[in-house]
Amino acid sequence: MTTVGFLGLGTMGAGMAHRLIDAGHDVLVWNRSSGPLEPLVAAGARAAETPAEALRAGVAISMLANDAAANAVFTDESLRAAAGSVHVNMSTLSLDTVRKLVERHNAAGVDYVAAPVLGRPHLAASGGLNIVAAGPEAALDRAEEFLSVLGKRTWRLGDQPERANLVKIGVNYNLIHTLQALAESVNLIERGGVDGSVFVEILTDAAYTGSAYTGYGKMIAERGYLPVGFSAELGLKDLNLARSAAQEFRAALPTASVLTDIFEQTLQDEELARLDWSAMAEITRRQG
Structure with missing residues (x-):
């Protein structure tokens, strides 16, 4: 059983987290509101008290709504506590925000992978997503066991996250x-x-x-x-x-x-x- 953090439990994120639980992973979940945590904990996940706790899992995946949410959650403080981890951000964000997040992650010693997904919620829950990913190759390799559960194919687009x-x-x-x-x-x-x-x-x-x-x-x-x-x-x-x-x-x-x-x-x-x-x-x- 491999531990993975998951941050952001909206319509897409909840289905993806369930998918990881069903695959036998130890999933450490965090969400800004507590309601979406309950069915996932009942399914076998563990609740993280803070974003930093989820990010410290070694590999953490996030699915937040927009730039503002990403900037609010992935602060210098939360990232410093997760040095040595890989963060796979699967949200659709602006190029400018992605570049700023990369700088913030690098300063904290956290590898940043951008991996936005193509597909609707039913595909998120069934593992049928297409994933476009970019970031350090070693970080992509570390995340692959989780990406292969979440998607039917991962398209690697190089080492610059904003390309994804x-x-x-x-x-x-x-x-x-x-x-x-x-x-x-x-x-x-x-x-x-x-x-x-x-x-x-x-x-x-x-x-x-x-x-x-x-x-x-x-x-x-x-x-x-x-x-x-x-x-x-x-x-x-x-x-x-x-x-x-x-x-x-x-x-x-x-x-x-x-x-x-x-x-x-x-x-x-x-x-x-x-x-x-x-x-x-x-x-x-x-x-x-």
Whole structure:
């Protein structure tokens, strides 16, 4: 039995931690609120009192919501107590924050690996994620026994952690466009009297067979936006990460401003804001 720390027990993190427990690991869990700890402790995990305690496990994995959460948890103080450990950060963060975290970890003697994931919560719980990882090779090797439990494949992208986050930002930006393309095409055919679900079935049996189209297409056609796999708030965050990265690399994103407006309208609507991010399609449906 190998000990691993796990910090951040949201929808994705809780499923990943359960996966590690089921694989027979000794999982030391920490979360900012205590509620998510209870089912994991009941399943065999141990609760850490502080982030530093979880980070001292030797290898620690984190799945926090955003830059602010990462900066609040991974302080100089918590990292100093974990010298010699490896921290695998699986969150989607800005490139600037990742670089600052790398500096902070290096100063504390903690190896930093960025390993954001591709996949929804059911894949997190079943070990079906794709993982894009970058960091010191020796640190990646130490983390591999856990990454292989959490994902079906780990893509190693070199020793610069921000590269892994850049790839995740690019994937999410592409996915955001997929949501909007589905919204527009489903809305178009519905207004012509064709059932949206039938259209999505045709679309995904012929031209588009990927999981984004089959999964999100069904949700949009049926207006089935619960349970929430990913929120519009996080979608807007990821869109803004893409815009920030594009500014750094002087890359044009002509449709980003339009998509930002759609996300902002989604979040201003109390009903839509509580649903899965694919509910952004309803903004297009309302526009005529």
